[in-house]
Each structure stands twice: as structure tokens, then as C-alpha cells.
């Protein structure tokens with residue numbers, strides 16, 4: 001055990017240095033359901049990840065979920081050219097968890113959209129891709145993504161069938177250099193033999209079938225029948241607490257959250273599918289500016305560095321242009337897609353940049369809205385809520401957690417495509433590369 005005794009203090013220093021030099025990361029891990037890793041070197045350290053108590057895999061009837069959706073959700077529209085079938089869903093699920101889909105065989109979709117962390121990542125404000133490259137935005141949850149009319153925080157994509165090539169090819173995510181390269185690599189994996197052909201009437205992996213399979217799996221990640229649904233749509237009078245009912249009244253009344261996070265007569269997706277400037281982009285930029293000024297220069301020695309110096313070093317985070325990147329219209333700067341709030345309690349941290357660590361901070365953000373921002377949506381304005389009212393809203397958001405456990409257990413049962421001994425020769429990405 002001697003080697004560990006000397007490694008532990010080094011790890012402690014690495015943690016201290018990491019927190020001091022990377023204030024954005026420090027902010028992201030201090031609060032919320034993810035891990036505050038301070039003290040992780042101690043033997044009594046306990047993780048706070050939202051993992052299920054026991055990690056057992058149990059497959060569920062995924063296709064059935066798309067036929068009969070749970071209470072609170074509208075009927076599902078499935079594209080005619082990509083009907084949901086058992087084979088397509090199973091294949092998409094296999095692809096989703098397969099790390100060999102990335103250039104160096106290390107990163108799967110599920111490593112940023114982590115099933116036991118709300119199909120997002122509770123521990124990172126912004127995603128980290130292949131070889132530790134930073135992606136710059138928060139991984140959105142994939143629960144109920146079947147209902148999305150636009151995808152990505154800036155709304156640049158419209159269908160799951162088109163979306164999947166972006167992470168597969170993005171140099172900071174899965175980093176495959178081309179579609180051709182990727183398809184060749186997939187064709188060389190013996191455990192995919194015949195799977196595409198049986199799911200797609202004889203067609204192998206190609207430009208269309210790969211994202212169609214992935215879309216089919218993601219479409220089944222439907223979660224509803226929350227306590228809110230049982231109260232609001234199911235007339236179960238005891239499903240909500242008094243505080244949650246007060247929170248709902250604020251949500252649809254004085255706080256007017258439902259102007260954007262919509263509740264319809266017979267269902268609720270908690271989104272208007274539109275893009276708005278709520279001023280969130282500025283939160284991170286301001287925090288980075290004020291906090292990056294304290295820099296650790298030697299063990300235990302901090303130095304105050306003027307924000308201007310930090311900026312000149314390129315360390316300050318510029319606000320994300322948002323929907324402007326899609327339209328080129330300056331009025332669309334800082335506009336982001338309204339996310340659904342279903343399962344919000346499972347999907348911290350929040351906003352396109354993960355800048356708000358928990359729901360209490362989200363509500364506090366809407367309550368004060370202090371940043372001067374000429375492009376801000378007029379529906380977002382200071383609310384003047386009492387502490388009790390803020391807590392009621394947080395409680396209400398907690399009632400939007402639907403049934404999701406069987407989807408997580410199903411994910412645990414999914415095959416993790418890894419470089420197995422029998423497949424090593426053909427599956428080794430460097431082999432295919434040559």
C-alpha cells in the first residue's frame with residue numbers, strides 16, 4: 001500500500017490546483033446533485049451522483065412506450081420514413097452506447113448523455129469530448145426529445161434523423177474525420193453483421209440508416225406521468241403538496257413562466273419550441289470575469305490579477321451568440337431554445353452553458369434579472385418573489401419528475417460495444433485507420 005500513501009497528497013494538490021485555475025469548473029461542481037469532489041481522496045468519501053442504488057440492467061419494452069405514451073404527453077408523431085421497430089430501436093441502442101463510434105474508441109453518445117444522470121451530465125457545466133476537448137455547451141437531456149421541434153440550444157437542427165452526424169463528426173466530440181471513414185469502421189465490426197440489414201430491409205450502415213437507428217432509440221426515451229401530471233391531467237387531488245400547488249399558481253400566474261414553458265389543455269411539454277433571450281449568456285461571462293482574477297501561483301499563494309489581464313489572455317468567456325449563429329440576424333444574439341422542464345430535478349446543471357447549478361439558483365435568477373441587456377425578452381423581468389414563493393416554485397419544478405427508472409435500468413442492460421478480445425483485430429480504430 002506504500003505507493004498510494006505518496007500518491008494521495010499529489011492528488012490533493014491536483015484537486016486544489018484544478019479548482020483554483022479553473023473557476024468555471026469549480027463553480028459547476030460545488031452544488032447540485034453531482035459530486036463536489038473536495039475531499040475525494042479520503043476513504044470515507046461518498047459520491048452524490050444520482051445513480052440508482054443498485055446498478056442492475058433490465059431491458060424494457062421501449063417500442064411499446066412510443067405507442068402508448070404516459071399521462072401528460074401528447075401522441076407521438078413518428079416520421080413515415082423511419083417507423084419505430086424493435087430491430088431499429090435495439091440497433092440504435094447498441095450504437096448509442098458504443099465507444100468504438102468515436103475516432104479513438106473512447107467516447108460514446110452515452111458518455112455525455114449519461115442515463116443515470118438524467119441522460120445529461122450532472123457533473124459538468126459544459127461537455128467534455130474526445131481527448132478532454134471542451135465543447136462549450138451543456139449536454140441537454142434526451143428525455144422526451146421525441147417531441148422536440150428544433151434541436152440544439154441554438155435551434156440549428158430540426159430532426160433526430162439529421163442530428164446524429166454532428167456529434168459523430170465534430171472534432172471536439174467523437175471526431176470521426178468523415179462519413180466514409182465512419183461507415184467503413186462500422187462495417188468492419190463483426191458484432192454489427194446483419195443488424196442494419198435486418199432493421200432496414202437489406203440496407204447496410206449508410207448516411208441515412210445510422211442516424212435513423214439512433215433516432216429510433218432516442219425516440220423511446222419518453223418520460224411522463226409525473227406527480228404534476230397525475231394532479232393536473234389525472235385529477236388525483238393528493239398528488240401535489242400545498243407548496244407545489246402554490247408554485248404551480250405562480251408558474252402560470254404572476255411569474256408567468258408558462259408563457260414560454262407551456263402547459264396545454266390535455267398535455268404539457270413545458271416549451272413553446274421558440275428561442276428567447278433570457279440573459280443567461282451573461283451570467284457565465286460576468287462570473288468568469290469576476291472570479292478569474294484570483295489565481296493560485298504557488299501552493300497556498302494566491303495573486304489578484306486584474307480582469308483586463310485575464311481577458312487579454314483569452315481566459316474570459318465571451319457570451320455564446322446563440323441563435324445568431326443560425327440566422328446571422330444581430331437581433332437573435334443570445335437567444336436560446338426554451339427547454340422542456342420535465343425531469344428538471346434530474347438534469348442539473350441548467351441553461352445552455354450549465355451556468356446555474358441548481359433549481360433554487362434558476363428561480364433566483366428569474367427573480368432578480370438584473371443584468372442590463374437590451375435584447376432581453378420582455379417576458380423576463382424582475383419578479384420580486386418572497387423566499388417562500390421562490391421555494392414554492394422550486395418545489396413545483398420538483399413535481400415534474402416523471403417515470404424514468406425503467407429507462408435507466410434498460411440502459412444498464414444495453415451492450416457496451418468495447419474492443420473485445422475476439423474482435424480486437426478489426427475493431428481497433430488504428431487498424432482501420434491505416
Ligand code: HEC
Pocket residue numbers: 096107108109110111112113127128129130135137138139140141142145148150151152153154160163164167168172173174214218
Ligand atoms: C462530447 C459530449 C457529447 C457526445 C459524445 C454526444 N453529445 Fe449529444 N449533445 C452534447 C451537447 C453539448 C449538446 C448541445 C450542443 C449544442 O446545443 O450546440 C448535445 C445535443 C444533442 C441533441 C439535441 C438535444 C436537444 O434537445 O436539443 C441530441 C438529440 C443529441 N445530442 C444526441 C446525441 C447522440 C445520438 C450522440 C452520439 C452519436 C451524441 N449526442 C453524442 C454533447 C454530446
Ligand code: HEC
Pocket residue numbers: 153251255256257258259260261275276277278280281336337338339340341344347349350351352353359362363366377379380393397
Ligand atoms: C421568455 C420565455 C421564458 C420565460 C418567461 C421563462 N423561461 Fe425558463 N427558459 C427559457 C429559455 C429560452 C431557457 C433556456 C436558456 C438557456 O439555455 O440559456 C429557459 C431555461 C429554464 C430552465 C433550465 C432548464 C434546463 O434544462 O437547463 C428552467 C428550470 C426554467 N427555465 C424555469 C423557468 C421558470 C421557473 C420560469 C418562471 C419564473 C421561467 N423559466 C420563465 C425561456 C423562458
